Amino acid sequence: MIRFAIVGCGHIANKHIEAINQANGAELIALCDTNPVRLEQLRETTGTAVYADMREMLASEPAIDVICICTPSGLHAGLAAAAAEAGKHIVIEKPLSLTIEDADLITAAAEANGIKAAVVHPNRYRPAIQKLKQALESEAFGKLSHVNATVRWNRGQAYYDQAAWRGTKAMDGGVLMNQAIHSLDLLQWLFGPVVQLKSMVDTRIRNIEAEDVAVATLRFASGALGVVEASTTIYEKNLEESISVFGEDGYAVIGGVTANLVKQWKSARMAQESIDALIAEVDADPNGVSGHQCIIEDMIAAIRHNRKPAVTVEDGKQAVQLVIDFVEDGSLV
Ligand SMILES: NC(=O)c1ccc[n+]([C@@H]2O[C@H](COP(=O)([O-])OP(=O)(O)OC[C@H]3O[C@@H](n4cnc5c(N)ncnc54)[C@H](O)[C@@H]3O)[C@@H](O)[C@H]2O)c1
Numbered sequence: 215m216i217r218f219a220i221v222g223c224g225h226i227a228n229k230h231i232e233a234i235n236q237a238n239g240a241e242l243i244a245l246c247d248t249n250p251v252r253l254e255q256l257r258e259t260t261g262t263a264v265y266a267d268m269r270e271m272l273a274s275e276p277a278i279d280v281i282c283i284c285t286p287s288g289l290h291a292g293l294a295a296a297a298a299e300a301g302k303h304i305v306i307e308k309p310l311s312l313t314i315e316d317a318d319l320i321t322a323a324a325e326a327n328g329i330k331a332a333v334v335h336p337n338r339y340r341p342a343i344q345k346l347k348q349a350l351e352s353e354a355f356g357k358l359s360h361v362n363a364t365v366r367w368n369r370g371q372a373y374y375d376q377a378a379w380r381g382t383k384a385m386d387g388g389v390l391m392n393q394a395i396h397s398l399d400l401l402q403w404l405f406g407p408v409v410q411l412k413s414m415v416d417t418r419i420r421n422i423e424a425e426d427v428a429v430a431t432l433r434f435a436s437g438a439l440g441v442v443e444a445s446t447t448i449y450e451k452n453l454e455e456s457i458s459v460f461g462e463d464g465y466a467v468i469g470g471v472t473a474n475l476v477k478q479w480k481s482a483r484m485a486q487e488s489i490d491a492l493i494a495e496v497d498a499d500p501n502g503v504s505g506h507q508c509i510i511e512d513m514i515a516a517i518r519h520n521r522k523p524a525v526t527v528e529d530g531k532q533a534v535q536l537v538i539d540f541v542e543d544g545s546l547v
Pocket of ligand 1: 309
């Protein structure tokens with residue numbers, strides 16, 4: 215068994231707990247959170263050893279193999295580096311870090327200590343996104359003219375007010391670093407690196423320090439163009455998350471509220487039966503196995519086969535860099 219611990223046991227840690235419990239070959243042996251009330255809840259509901267401090271946990275639980283870092287984003291780097299220095303493999307929630315210096319700190323600590331480091335970009339594992347990735351690898355849409363990523367979501371003021379770190383530049387960032395980073399990661403994973411970007415970002419409606427709306431045009435290294443629209447200001451509730459791709463021989467639109475449904479798919483380079491089959495497969499189970507479980511299982515395989523995890527620190531840094539460029543280019547001067 216590969217033995218896991220979690221540091222930072224708020225909302226997203228629940229998904230890690232579930233993923234570790236579901237994954238083959240994983241065992242959860244310790245939890246760490248600085249909030250004593252949360253810690254007590256966890257002790258009661260999970261029956262797992264709990265700690266208020268990561269260093270204390272490291273000293274008391276030498277059997278830990280992997281630490282999942284699920285704290286507020288601005289704390290990822292310091293904790294990830296300390297875990298790496300203790301010789302533990304690390305699974306770091308998105309965003310990897312809020313700065314490039316912090317991303318490099320994690321990379322250096324991982325390399326110096328010979329540990330595996332993975333970043334949680336779970337949307338890569340959605341069945342519709344996997345189908346799109348496979349189709350792009352076989353050039354199913356021909357030469358691409360342009361792509362689009364849209365995040366039209368609602369995060370009301372109450373969401374930002376639930377914890378002091380939310381919406382701050384030092385600990386969280388805005389819609390780009392927190393929500394749309396999933397789409398920005400997908401854009402570069404699916405379509406390659408972005409080489410040019412023109413953006414505008416603003417804080418229009420929420421009372422937060424970072425941006426709540428952002429738009430940009432992009433150029434990819436392939437020459438394809440891109441458009442991004444992201445906001446947490448949509449009235450009342452989440453409306454849409456989508457990725458669209460348009461090529462000389464076809465197009466695809468993966469949409470719905472969480473980019474998990476095939477809304478459109480045409481390709482002159484694919485048999486219609488195989489398009490119908492892939493749409494039916496996605497419709498039958500649009501969410502598939504949880505992306506968090508896939509990432510935990512991939513970490514186990516990476517350790518056992520001594521290979522890199524599927525989503526690397528370099529991938530995480532590339533997404534963070536795109537967010538930083540987006541905010542820098544688009545901020546009011
Ligand atoms: N992959 C995804 O889809 C996804 C979704 C939501 C959040 N996230 C990421 O997960 C992270 C946490 O988000 P959340 O919504 O769970 O936040 P949260 O506020 O609900 O939980 C964070 C927890 O960390 C604890 N904490 C703070 N400092 C700590 C420290 N030094 N040591 C141990 N514990 C500490 C807090 O007490 C809190 O319980 C963020 O980086 C966020 O971007 C990822």
